[in-house]
Amino acid sequence: MSRIGRLPITLPSTVEVTQEGRRLRVKGPLGELEREIHPQMRIEREDGTLRIVRPTDEPRHRALHGLTRTLVNNMVAGVTTGFTKGLEISGVGYRAQLQGERLVLALGYSHPVEVTPPPGIRFTLETPTRLSVSGADKELVGQTAAFIRARRKPEPYKGKGIRYAGEQIVRKAGKAGKVGGK
Numbered sequence: 001m002s003r004i005g006r007l008p009i010t011l012p013s014t015v016e017v018t019q020e021g022r023r024l025r026v027k028g029p030l031g032e033l034e035r036e037i038h039p040q041m042r043i044e045r046e047d048g049t050l051r052i053v054r055p056t057d058e059p060r061h062r063a064l065h066g067l068t069r070t071l072v073n074n075m076v077a078g079v080t081t082g083f084t085k086g087l088e089i090s091g092v093g094y095r096a097q098l099q100g101e102r103l104v105l106a107l108g109y110s111h112p113v114e115v116t117p118p119p120g121i122r123f124t125l126e127t128p129t130r131l132s133v134s135g136a137d138k139e140l141v142g143q144t145a146a147f148i149r150a151r152r153k154p155e156p157y158k159g160k161g162i163r164y165a166g167e168q169i170v171r172k173a174g175k176a177g178k179v180g181g182k
Helices: 059-080 136-151
Strands: 018-022 024-026 032-038 041-045 048-055 082-090 095-099 102-107 113-114 120-129 130-135 161-166
Touching: 024 059, 032 059, 048 059, 059 136, 082 136, 095 120, 120 136, 130 136, 136 161
Parallel strands: none
Antiparallel strands: 018 024, 024 032, 041 048, 082 130, 082 161, 095 102, 102 113, 120 130
């Protein structure tokens, strides 16, 4: 059995899980998520836990087993605690500000870059150069953070741009210049 797939998913008392055919709906304090589960995977409910059951030991089913369990667990974690992705902006004059729910970025272009959050996503500014993207859907949080980062990726010479919090940028040496002589 898959080591990840066989782990039970504990359901907090605030989470409500319903399944209609292949559609799985998870509702909690931070919102509601819905996903279509692979038709060959079964979800069994046992006193406060969910278990994912696979039909056979084929490699394809073993892979789907762990994947399905992780996706369902992310849904449960998302509606209870949520997910957050941090971003850091570095560069002279580069900054972010919130206008209502929209994020307005000054990234060295001749115009400000505006990012409207998709439904279920919130932007939070800690400082003008530190922001976080948070929401219940792990995929959507990561996709939105990647979209913001793509507006100005960090460049390797000075490190200017938007990077994930804690991301290490591999720096390159600039021009060597004249060493000596005429």
